[in-house]
Amino acid sequence: MADVNVMHRIARLVPPGSRVLDLGCGDGALLAHLRDERQCTGYGVEIDDAKVHACLKRGVNVLQLNLEDGLSMFGDDAFDVVLQIDTLQHLRNAETMLRETARVGRAGIVAFPNFAHWPNRLAVLQGRMPVTKRLPYQWYDTPNIRVGTYADFEVLARSCGLRIEDSFGLHEGQEIRSLPNLLASTAVFKFNN
Amino acid sequence: MPGLPLGGPGFLFWSPACGVKPVIVTPQTFRFSEPLPLRSGAVLPAYELKVETYGILNADQSNAVLICHALNASHHVAGFHADEHGQPIARSEGWWHNMIGPGKAVDTNRWFVIGVNNLGSCFGSTGPSHTNPATGQPWGADFPVVTVEDWVDAQARLLDAMGIRTLAAVMGGSLGGMQTLSWTLQYPDRVRHAVVVASAPNLTAENIAFNEVARRAIVTDPDFHGGHYLREGTLPRRGLRIARMIGHITYLSDDVMNEKFGRKTQTPTLPAARGSLPPEGADPAWGGPAPDRVSAGEPYRYSTQDVEFQIESYLRYQGDKFSEYFDANTYLLITRALDYFDPAREHDGNLSAALARATAKFLLISFSTDWRFSPARSREIVKALLENKRDVSYAEIDAPHGHDAFLLDDPRYHAAVRSYFEQTVAAAVPAEVTHG
Secondary structure: OOOHHHHHHHHOOOOOOOEEEEEOOOOOHHHHHHHHHHOOEEEEEEOOHHHHHHHHHHOOOEEEOOHHHOOOOOOOOOEEEEEEEOOHHHOOOHHHHHHHHHHHEEEEEEEEEEOOOHHHHHHHHOOOOOOOOOOOOOOOOOOOOOOEOHHHHHHHHHHOOOEEEEEEEEEOOEEEOOOHHHHOOEEEEEEEO | OOOOOOOHHHOOOOOHHHOOOOOEOOOEEEEEOOOEEOOOOOEEOOEEEEEEEEOOOOOOOOOEEEEEOOOOOOOOOOOEOEOOOOOEOOOOOOOOOOOEEOOOOEEOOOOEEEEEOOOOOOOOOOOOOOEOOOOOOEOHHHOOOOOHHHHHHHHHHHHHHHOOOOEOEEEEEOHHHHHHHHHHHHOHHHEOEEEEEOOOOOOOHHHHHHHHHHHHHHHOOOOOHHHOHHHHOOOOHHHHHHHHHHHHHHHOOHHHHHHHOOOOEEOOOOOOOOOOOOOOOOOHHHOOOOOEOOOOOOOOOOOOOOOOEHHHHHHHHHHHHHHHHOOHHHHHHHHHHHHHOOHHHHHOOOHHHHHHHOOOEEEEEEEOOOOOOOHHHHHHHHHHHHHOOOOEEEEEEOOOOHHHHHHOOOHHHHHHHHHHHHHHHHHHOOOOOOOO
């Protein structure tokens, strides 16, 4: 999630001083922000060599692990908050990971591209998969192997027994609280187990 | 346990053309007269440690980095030794020369790096080839069994002697990684950071098994004489050769061996003695690249004892070379130290409980094709540190070179170490030493 506004918005959901686990932490920017601005501690998990190195350059704790191997490394309720920011859509075992996120964290924050955002709907109505700023890939080379909607996630969260504490959409750096499934390019959920 | 890396990037020859003035280093000897109690219950009455240092210790002694060595390495970590004219001796560079030095991942313009040879070694610190003061004879098999913990105790005394209270970092690979881990448990308040590379919280049964085969090769050599071969004026070279051959196989990966040697056969006409040929791609001074007969389609020799395949020649060469400079009793002692290391043992096998004492920040690194100290073993340490809520980073480098990868200069690996030192280790050091 490159957008700084979006990062700050998500960071505000994390209580100061929390112990956090950031799954798919990328270059560690969010973790560094949480450390510097909200006195959080914790770890990022990342598989990509270059991103792991970027984290080390920021001085944040990073663990080079494959999320597809699960979270057996982490104990139950080991973290105050587990973050999955733009990670869910890359995971083959997305449901398992969601359940695991809930197991290792007292709270979870998930953000992912909302496929039901109206420009995407429009593209599909025209018979084409969407290519947008938020979903910039052609269907045949996208790393997003799971596409889901804001509304879909509510269903999955319920079936996983998660209690949604807050949820909203994000678009162009703005919080979208009315009709997020239609009007937001990003879906954000904060839940407890 | 460093093996001599295979050809290609693994060979690090100093060349005058490389532009950077080589760092010349001279070993120092520290003598300790206070007896050292050992884990076995034995006591080493007095001992010497061979030490090399690189860089400058800053005024508040906050930039000291201790490097722990693995099986067949020494205090000679980096830089070159000089000849009588003060000129660098070719191929005398330290075993972690690609990692440590001015401007390198562990930058000796900033860090004061200490290399120390472990007790029981054959490279200068007190060991089984030295004279036992009680008998006036070489210690031989009577040299007491030393453990990783004993080595760390001796290293701590060395720091006392050097006036260094706290280490900015301890770093080591393989058996050196075990010492690094042990430092954080034995002297938690003296270690700020621990860099543990290609290591494990203990050896698996398979790993002990390899060590045992190596030891049996040595002990059953008729020249071993119960470990008192020096008194007999002999050396158990055959045993050492085989021990090294076994070790060497385990430090490589199937892929890298296949790529390097495959099923290539060996011509028997190179200058070196039969079965003692240099590896493919070796420096010409060692006999030149070994030709193979694959392209010529030459037939097998149908011999059970001649060298037929290049891999055989390579292993024999490595074994021969090793047997000329390494001491058999040292090999036994060091493999035993590996076997014994198991900090979780005092905690009913609970590594997390064992690591509760550690307060250092950790960087762990493993290599995907290392089957002797596999990534899974490093992850066990990571997990135990997580359970103790310790600061830890972990990089798993996808490299083809097996255990030897920790001695090679993979750019991702070195970048990880460099960034960790620059960002995390340096964050705790107030002043920067700059010179030259």
